[in-house]
Amino acid sequence: MDAEKKFALITRNLQEIIGEEELKGIVAERNLKVYWGTATTGRPHVGYLVPAMKIADFLDAGCEVTILLADLHAYLDNMKAPWELLEKRTEYYEHIIRELLKSVGVDITKLRFVRGTQMQLSREYTLDVYRLSSIVGVHDARKAGAEVVKQVENPKLGGLLYPLLQSLDEEYLGVDAQFGGVDQRKIFVLAGEVLPRIGYKKRIHLMNPMMPGLSGGKMSSSEPESKIDLLDSEEEIKKKFAKAYCPPAQVEENGVLAFARMVMFPLFERKGRKFVIERPEKFGGNVEVSSYEELEKIYASGKLHPMDLKAAVAKELAVLLTPVREHFNSEKMKRLIEEAYPEN
Numbered sequence: 442m443d444a445e446k447k448f449a450l451i452t453r454n455l456q457e458i459i460g461e462e463e464l465k466g467i468v469a470e471r472n473l474k475v476y477w478g479t480a481t482t483g484r485p486h487v488g489y490l491v492p493a494m495k496i497a498d499f500l501d502a503g504c505e506v507t508i509l510l511a512d513l514h515a516y517l518d519n520m521k522a523p524w525e526l527l528e529k530r531t532e533y534y535e536h537i538i539r540e541l542l543k544s545v546g547v548d549i550t551k552l553r554f555v556r557g558t559q560m561q562l563s564r565e566y567t568l569d570v571y572r573l574s575s576i577v578g579v580h581d582a583r584k585a586g587a588e589v590v591k592q593v594e595n596p597k598l599g600g601l602l603y604p605l606l607q608s609l610d611e612e613y614l615g616v617d618a619q620f621g622g623v624d625q626r627k628i629f630v631l632a633g634e635v636l637p638r639i640g641y642k643k644r645i646h647l648m649n650p651m652m653p654g655l656s657g658g659k660m661s662s663s664e665p666e667s668k669i670d671l672l673d674s675e676e677e678i679k680k681k682f683a684k685a686y687c688p689p690a691q692v693e694e695n696g697v698l699a700f701a702r703m704v705m706f707p708l709f710e711r712k713g714r715k716f717v718i719e720r721p722e723k724f725g726g727n728v729e730v731s732s733y734e735e736l737e738k739i740y741a742s743g744k745l746h747p748m749d750l751k752a753a754v755a756k757e758l759a760v761l762l763t764p765v766r767e768h769f770n771s772e773k774m775k776r777l778i779e780e781a782y783p784e785n
Contacts, residue, residue: 442503444469450502451647454495454707456623459633460645467617467645468502475499475618475647478509478557478610481534482521484782486668487758488652489541490704495620495649497547497711506552507614510534513557514606517599519591529781531556536774537671540765546711560613561606569612572639573605577631585631588624608632611644618645652703653696655685672766672778675759682755683748690743697747698740701754706733708761718745718753 442450447468452458467473477492479485499506512531515522522530539549560566583596585604590596607628611619619629629646637643654668669681687697701716709716716736718728728745730736739745768774 447473447502450498451504453498454649454703455647456650457626457648458646459629459648460618460643464618464645464647472503472505473499473618474505474507474616475620476507476509476610476614476616477620478511478514478607479534479538480511480514480518480521481527481531482515482518485534485537485541485671487671487700487704487762488668489538489671490545490761491649491652492620492622493538493542493545493547494704494707496542496552497545497707499620500547500551507616508538508552508554509557509610509614510538510554511557511607511610513561514603517597517603517606518589519593519597519600521591526781526783529777533777533781536768536777537765540768541671544761544764545708555614557606557610561610566609566613569609569639570602570605573609573635574602576638577605577635581631585627587627589628604628604631605635608636612636612641616644618647620647621649622651623648624651650703653694653699655681655696669758671762672769673762674766678759678762679752679755682751682758685751687747687751689747690741692737692741697751697754698737700758701736701750702733705754705757706736716753716757718749719756720749724749 444465448465451464451468451473452461458464464473477496479489479492496506496508510531512522512527515530516524516527535554539554542549542552579601582601582604586600590600590603593600604627607625608631611632619632621629626646626648629648633643633646669678673681682697685697687695692698705716716730718730720726720728724746725744728739728749730739736745740750769778
């Protein structure tokens with residue numbers, strides 16, 4: 442694959458890139474080294490399919506991909522993951538992310554999984570945290586984490602350290618680029634500003650758009666009505682989609698259409714198939730759609746009823762997540778869920 446095609450794969454469907462010229466330079470010479478990190482807090486939801494599809498693109502482009510299971514970050518963010526549950530939650534995250542990536546066709550043998558505590562507790566890393574602490578002010582640290590770290594009137598020091606650690610992860614994972622949602626942008630900007638001040642190079646930052654929640658707004662693990670858990674049953678998935686905000690003929694701020702655009706159509710493209718929306722003959726019969734643009738045009742025209750769209754997307758998602766649910770049907774995995782999330 443030539444450099445132009447690699448660049449196109451790496452950057453497609455991204456919302457923003459910081460360091461585009463640097464990215465082009467690296468891709469022209471060798472494979473990009475990139476990492477995606479996730480704090481091991483609440484149970485992952487279907488919004489995780491968005492980075493999963495992008496990770497598939499990275500691997501197709503020959504990138505060396507690292508997945509950081511950010512266990513220490515999960516604790517620092519107002520103890521979203523209590524210390525006594527941290528190990529089990531991280532284990533759960535590793536299992537479910539592996540299965541999710543396999544479900545979208547990713548060869549997980551090509552991935553490197555790293556737990557934050559494997560590197561963030563070393564002497565060298567700790568000293569670098571102190572070095573950054575001496576040059577980053579409270580205002581800048583709080584501003585950087587504003588869209589990621591839980592905001593409270595009297596912030597804990599852990600939340601202020603969060604963006605500093607995320608910045609250092611780029612150096613200690615040995616990558617060229619960090620990938621994340623656009624909500625991470627302020628942390629990415631901080632990293633680009635402060636790493637050179639302690640002798641490390643500025644990295645490239647690749648940002649995905651955020652997945653809207655089914656009820657509007659951002660999809661979040663802390664808002665059950667806004668999201669679908671990766672282990673929800675087929676019936677639960679159908680019920681949640683049936684309640685989703687999906688106004689007739691409205692394209693903007695439509696969570697169901699956004700899900701189709703960001704997850705389903707990239708998946709259909711990988712599998713070389715069309716999106717089939719089943720309808721009774723009396724309502725026009727089945728509709729076969731080849732691209733998201735075609736779907737949006739049909740929906741905006743009012744020729745496709747919201748319930749037909751919801752049912753079709755729900756059906757596809759239920760099939761996609763079947764192997765993930767099956768993996769967690771064993772007694773060992775059920776016990777892991779109970780130990781990681783006893784409150785559920």
